[in-house]
Amino acid sequence: MxxxxxxxxxxxxxxxxxxxxxxxxxxxxxxxxxxRVHLSKEHKAANELVAQWMTEAGMSTWQDAAGNQCGRxxxxxxxxxxxxxxxxxxxxxxxGRYDGMLGVLLAIQVVSRLRGRSLxxxxxxxxxxxxxxxxxxxxxxxxxxxxxxxxxxWWNLTDEHGITLFEAFQDFGLxxxxxxxxxxxxxxxxxxxxxxxxxxxxxxxxxxSLGFVTSIAGARRFELTMVGKAGHAGGSPYDRRKDAxxxxxxxxxxxxxxxxxxxxxxxxxKLEVFPxxxxxxxxxxxxxxxxxxxxDDDRDEALRLIHEAAEEIASRRGLHFHAHEFYRADxxxxxxxxxxxxxxxxxxxxxxxxxxLYSRAGHDGMAVVxxxxxxxxFLRCKGGVSHHPDExxxxxxxxxxxxxxxxxxxxxxxxxxx
Ligand SMILES: [Zn+2]
Numbered sequence: 001m002x003x004x005x006x007x008x009x010x011x012x013x014x015x016x017x018x019x020x021x022x023x024x025x026x027x028x029x030x031x032x033x034x035x036r037v038h039l040s041k042e043h044k045a046a047n048e049l050v051a052q053w054m055t056e057a058g059m060s061t062w063q064d065a066a067g068n069q070c071g072r073x074x075x076x077x078x079x080x081x082x083x084x085x086x087x088x089x090x091x092x093x094x095x096g097r098y099d100g101m102l103g104v105l106l107a108i109q110v111v112s113r114l115r116g117r118s119l120x121x122x123x124x125x126x127x128x129x130x131x132x133x134x135x136x137x138x139x140x141x142x143x144x145x146x147x148x149x150x151x152x153x154w155w156n157l158t159d160e161h162g163i164t165l166f167e168a169f170q171d172f173g174l175x176x177x178x179x180x181x182x183x184x185x186x187x188x189x190x191x192x193x194x195x196x197x198x199x200x201x202x203x204x205x206x207x208x209s210l211g212f213v214t215s216i217a218g219a220r221r222f223e224l225t226m227v228g229k230a231g232h233a234g235g236s237p238y239d240r241r242k243d244a245x246x247x248x249x250x251x252x253x254x255x256x257x258x259x260x261x262x263x264x265x266x267x268x269x270k271l272e273v274f275p276x277x278x279x280x281x282x283x284x285x286x287x288x289x290x291x292x293x294x295x296d297d298d299r300d301e302a303l304r305l306i307h308e309a310a311e312e313i314a315s316r317r318g319l320h321f322h323a324h325e326f327y328r329a330d331x332x333x334x335x336x337x338x339x340x341x342x343x344x345x346x347x348x349x350x351x352x353x354x355x356x357l358y359s360r361a362g363h364d365g366m367a368v369v370x371x372x373x374x375x376x377x378f379l380r381c382k383g384g385v386s387h388h389p390d391e392x393x394x395x396x397x398x399x400x401x402x403x404x405x406x407x408x409x410x411x412x413x414x415x416x417x418x
Contacts, residue, residue, distance in 0.1 A: 096391020
């Protein structure tokens with residue numbers, strides 16, 4: 001494919017970044033698939049490699065008190081507030097090689113390009129230690145430490161081997177008592193920009209390399225329970241059955257119908273039937289609901305309708321319905337000025353009318369927004385696939401993303417200097 005990207009050598013730089021993604025992907029705790037979790041020895045090795053690339057790009061580097069790998073170049077004078085660029089370097093099990101990592105590498109390469117320029121702010125790159133939450137079940141630990149929204153209860157979280165987060169910090173060579181040192185004061189930050197693969201098919205469908213993010217969807221998650229009465233399959237006429245699974249099934253279908261109708265995304269991803277015998281009427285079903293939308297009001301209205309439907313189904317079938325919320329994150333809106341800079345960056349690559357879209361997946365920006373305005377650049381990925389080894393991007397799109405990301409930083413520098 002012809003390289004339409006503007007900067008000379010962008011194709012070669014894009015290839016370099018793809019090669020580095022391969023290098024990072026080789027740092028895995030399992031030989032046949034990519035798994036690199038928070039505070040593992042692979043995390044340490046990845047931090048060291050990223051620090052080396054940061055140094056080569058002209059940055060001073062350090063690992064912060066939460067295990068985030070950081071690098072910095074000064075602006076026109078020392079100690080100016082910093083524009084943060086970054087993404088995460090932890091992965092889900094059997095991960096692809098671009099989710100997170102590519103954003104870190106794009107950020108480092110932008111700094112490499114900016115080297116020697118006099119900017120009205122410092123530029124820092126952060127490779128966040130934990131975005132996915134794979135090891136301890138709670139996501140965004142690295143960015144929450146940076147944003148000062150750490151919850152001390154998390155120290156007792158355990159991984160699958162019973163190791164607490166507190167112990168894992170110590171094993172990694174970090175001192176839990178120093179964690180507050182990772183906190184970044186808002187007055188020292190200009191904003192946070194992240195480039196990330198889209199994790200959806202909308203850019204591909206629109207035949208675009210890049211897009212800007214309008215907001216990051218907020219999600220609410222519930223454990224749902226439908227309770228009926230177990231009994232022998234042969235000994236219970238239909239009119240006397242209280243079959244919890246038939247009721248739950250009806251609700252699952254209704255969740256899809258209502259979610260489509262209300263333009264939200266509702267997913268039942270887990271379902272367990274009790275007691276679970278082939279000849280036993282299900283007495284109890286436990287299932288999950290993940291509900292997300294561009295706007296919190298739409299999400300909450302859909303939730304109200306789902307609740308109504310659940311109560312109606314339960315009362316008609318003589319069942320009891322119960323919902324327990326265990327996770328809630330509200331939508332985060334991208335800052336208009338930073339967003340405009342990302343749009344200008346995309347326009348500089350030849351896309352005159354950049355596509356805006358909201359992120360259906362969570363990102364570190366959801367935490368960073370507590371201390372700095374945020375915006376994101378999305379990059380097309382093949383088939384919208386992510387969290388899977390089939391994750392794929394083109395060299396052309398990576399080159400375009402690099403040009404756009406650099407142009408976005410320069411647009412911010414121009415606005416700040418004006
Ligand atoms: Zn990610």
